[in-house]
Amino acid sequence: MTNRARVLKAERRRDLERRARDCRVSTLTVREATTLIDRWSWTDDLIDRLTSSVGRPRYLAWRGFFSLLVVHAMRTRGTMVLTEVLLTALAMDDKQRRIAGLPPFLEYHHVEGNFTDWRNAFEETVDRATGEIFPPRIPYSVDQLITDLLNATAPPFLTQYSSLAADGTAIESPYRRRSRAKDGRPDVAQGQLPVDASESAPAVATPGWPRVGVDGRAQHTVDPDAREGYRSPKPGQTKVYIGYEPTTLCDVPGIGARSRYTLIRAIAMRPAGSDRCEAGLAAVDTLPSPPEELIVDRGYSYTKEFGAGLVHRGIGMVADLHKNQRTTRPGPRAGTVFIDGQLFTAAVPKDQRSLATFPQGATQDERLAVAATYDKRSAYAFKPFGRPRSSGSQRFRGPALEGRVRCVNTPASMRKPETAKRPTTNCVPGQPCGCGITVTLPVRDYARTHQTKIYGTTAWLKLNRPGKSGGSFRWLSRSA
Ligand SMILES: [Zn+2]
Incomplete structure (x- = not known):
């Protein structure tokens, strides 16, 4: 490291420590987070798979790392930027760090190192010397882990309803757009709900962009996973955007049932513009038990295979028609x-x-x-x-x-x-x-x-009423 880099690093650290002094983390939040991690059915298995049997023990232990991520998510209501995760750790006092299982001193590279190892564990590895391919250390899909983490957060007495609603939400990438397609048309997978013919992406051109992502689609920002998609915008938003689209499945009280609670039961996160049929069915497949009925908007039902996918799973579909x-x-x-x-x-x-x-x-x-x-x-x-x-x-x-x-x-x-x-x-x-x-x-x-x-019909209308899932998203933003 050069002198200048060392000075910069120390400055950043001092800045973070200054900000941490203004942050408060409640001990209740820390206890809730660790309880959640301990209740999550994957925790022990994940930690086993992530822990190598040789070498020194990890400085930032996995249980502490996972608890820290949850404390941070609860403190910031869902944002997940690694430098800010470190800020949360610095804002905790000694007792809180002990409860969470964190070491007394943390640096950014500890948090980042754990995160990188975790991410890599979802991928196959290749031995460069022998060409041998090793399967991913974590053999479950990210979708499955997220759904199970969600279910671990739901109080057990709030059981899943027999009807669920599927909905896609747009999450914008924070990175700047560098380019757009030559014809400006939004990049949306084939067979999806038709895009307004008048819609086009903003005209932006940077030499060397777009890049081609690992999936073959155009990458318009430095975020390697974000893609261009199309959404029904809220006021002040554009229809064409770059980012992600999680498909969420949430409770819908059945006909005649009083609306007591609506929790999100499954999430399948995809780059924007991906095939909603694949995302919707993937989300369904992560559920501990399938619903009797799935209420979907046209984004899902319009795709050719979605309805058949539900029939084969023994799930009824309730949808608006194009x-x-x-x-x-x-x-x-x-x-x-x-x-x-x-x-x-x-x-x-x-x-x-x-x-x-x-x-x-x-x-x-x-x-x-x-x-x-x-x-x-x-x-x-x-x-x-x-x-x-x-x-x-x-x-x-x-x-x-x-x-x-x-x-x-x-x-x-x-x-x-x-x-x-x-x-x-x-x-x-x-x-x-x-x-x-x-x-x-x-x-x-x-x-x-x-x-x-x-x-x-009346039965259809009662399940398919507008704003059916809005309640859940409000719930998410309030307490996540
Ligand atoms: Zn007849």
């Missing part, structure tokens, strides 16, 4: 029709084929009135019959077989009384119709728009 999914098209057999992504008998009365949507800013009563028209139509829908077959197909039964409509071509259905919920169709005796048939559909064909609660 306007080009709200269509009527012929079904797989005569007498059947797809309406708003769901299979119906073609006996649906003509005036119920195309129903009004939920107006923006409508009151609860207005929305329920619209939903009532969808409820009425839902009598004519086909319902899945049994579980999907391993071959990737699903049987559906016509509504007359289920006793939800009365049709002359299914005599048994006519023996049931007509009610407001069980209409009689206008089918002509002897003329084939779809009411009483069973249809087999490949999962990949219907699952993209199929919903366990039929689109637009």
Whole structure:
């Protein structure tokens, strides 16, 4: 180290120590953090895998390091910059450091060294001399670790709801944009929700940029993991941004259940502009138990394989539809029709084929009135019959077989009384119709728009109400 570098380093240290004197860390926070680390099911296994069996013991022990990260996250409500993590350690008193398992004196390179070793443990290593490849020392995905850490933070009596909502949030990289694509179009994975044709990234050009990231995508900042993405902006934000998109899954109280708490249950962090189908399913796969239903926005349901991925996991989907999914098209057999992504008998009365949507800013009563028209139509829908077959197909039964409509071509259905919920169709005796048939559909064909609660119905509306997950994010920013 040159003299000048040594002087700079000492100056930085003095500056940090000065700032640390103005910081307060409460002993309660330290105790909460260490309790969390001790309760996290991975802690012992992680520490075992990270601890080498030879050489001197690590100066900053792993338990202390993990506790320090949590103390810092609690103190700063979630920011994680390593120099600031050191500041938190310096702000702790001797007793607090003892509780957390930290050594009495810490320097930046200790914190950074632990962090680097931890990160590297997720990657394969290659012996340069022999070419031998060693598997990662930590054989779990980062997604899984995060989800399990989240679950360790949730009080055990606040159990996961049977319905969860998936949502993507944009996190901007703090680094300056150096470049953009030649045509200025946002860099978003194929098959995602269409991006407004008028949107483009700000015109920035720096020689040597963009670089090509390890994933083959353009890297526009010095942050090697951040990518360009597209979001629905809040006021003052741009639609095209550079950073990350975590997919979060959070509790949604079921129909009729009172909203008591909504906790985030899983997070899958991805660079912005990544495939939401992959991120959403990865988040689901980290859960200790899958939900009965997943409520998703169009960012997920629009991708081709997401719905099928949920069907194969035995999870129902509740989603809003993109306007080009709200269509009527012929079904797989005569007498059947797809309406708003769901299979119906073609006996649906003509005036119920195309129903009004939920107006923006409508009151609860207005929305329920619209939903009532969808409820009425839902009598004519086909319902899945049994579980999907391993071959990737699903049987559906016509509504007359289920006793939800009365049709002359299914005599048994006519023996049931007509009610407001069980209409009689206008089918002509002897003329084939779809009411009483069973249809087999490949999962990949219907699952993209199929919903366990039929689109637009009261049951659908109650799960899919706007702002469904906003509460959780407020919770996160308050107490993280
Ligand atoms: Zn019929």
